[in-house]
Amino acid sequence: MKIKSExxxxxxxxxxHTPHSVSIYKKGKDRSMAEGSRRxxxxxxxxxxFPKPIQKRFAKTTKKTVLKxxxxxxxxxxxxxxxxxxxxxxxxx
Numbered sequence: 810m811k812i813k814s815e816x817x818x819x820x821x822x823x824x825x826h827t828p829h830s831v832s833i834y835k836k837g838k839d840r841s842m843a844e845g846s847r848r849x850x851x852x853x854x855x856x857x858x859f860p861k862p863i864q865k866r867f868a869k870t871t872k873k874t875v876l877k878x879x880x881x882x883x884x885x886x887x888x889x890x891x892x893x894x895x896x897x898x899x900x901x902x
Contacts, residue, residue, distance in 0.1 A: 811898045818878055822885040831899055834875035834888060871895050 818829045839846060852860040873891040880886075 810894050811900055814899050814901050820880040820883065820885055822883050823880060827880050827882045829878040829880055832877045833897060833899065834877050
């Protein structure tokens, strides 16, 4: 899907339609001391194989993509609802 790099969208802070720059949301770095990673490290520790079954067949052929919109007037950023897309191209105008 091709998306323009700048769209006119409603900004809740400006309370008007203003130009927004579009980017793709990317996941941040995992925290090494988060509860889930500590639990997984405890399961990995010692002799033995991987504690959970590794998925071999994938049912889905697409990933969910979230778009970030940043208002060019007030720099307010909000995200779109996630949508399933095979490929996302942001076209620079």
